[in-house]
Amino acid sequence: MKFAIASDHRGVKLKSRLVQMLSDHGHDVQDFGPTSEESVDYPDFAVKVSKAVSCKGAERGILICGTGLGMCITANKFRGVRAALCFDEVTAEMSRRHNDANVLCMSADLISEQLIARITEIFAQTEFEGGRHARRIEKIADVESSSDCCGS
Ligand code: RB5
Numbered sequence: 001m002k003f004a005i006a007s008d009h010r011g012v013k014l015k016s017r018l019v020q021m022l023s024d025h026g027h028d029v030q031d032f033g034p035t036s037e038e039s040v041d042y043p044d045f046a047v048k049v050s051k052a053v054s055c056k057g058a059e060r061g062i063l064i065c066g067t068g069l070g071m072c073i074t075a076n077k078f079r080g081v082r083a084a085l086c087f088d089e090v091t092a093e094m095s096r097r098h099n100d101a102n103v104l105c106m107s108a109d110l111i112s113e114q115l116i117a118r119i120t121e122i123f124a125q126t127e128f129e130g131g132r133h134a135r136r137i138e139k140i141a142d143v144e145s146s147s148d149c150c151g152s
Pocket of ligand 1: 008010042065066067068069070071
């Protein structure tokens with residue numbers, strides 16, 4: 001699978017390990033940075049991954065910052081992006097099975113490195129269930145295309 005990945009300064013070490021892990025598992029991984037622990041602004045990096053997913057340059061995205069929150073908020077501004085903040089095995093699995101999440105956001109500060117690796121594996125392996133969940137995803141897309149006008 002083709003992945004796009006990025007972090008801010010807080011997630012940069014974990015990002016390198018995930019790039020290695022996903023590559024070892026046979027995935028094609030594009031690393032959008034950063035490359036050092038120098039302080040950066042998370043939206044700048046969330047935008048790179050979200051654009052890649054939105055424009056179909058990548059099938060899935062991964063974003064890591066201190067809490068995962070800023071990355072998730074930014075990513076969900078992009079058309080077609082369904083970003084999920086996952087913090088355990090259940091949220092990782094359900095984000096795929098029910099929400100067809102295509103961007104995984106995680107906290108570098110609040111969960112262990114081992115759990116981050118496990119969540120990423122689940123996110124990569126779990127299929128969307130479709131059925132009634134597909135109808136709900138279509139409704140999200142409808143909201144996306146009609147939400148530019150306040151009051152509608
Ligand atoms: C950076 O200090 C921090 O705000 C960022 O990593 C993230 O937690 C934002 O949501």
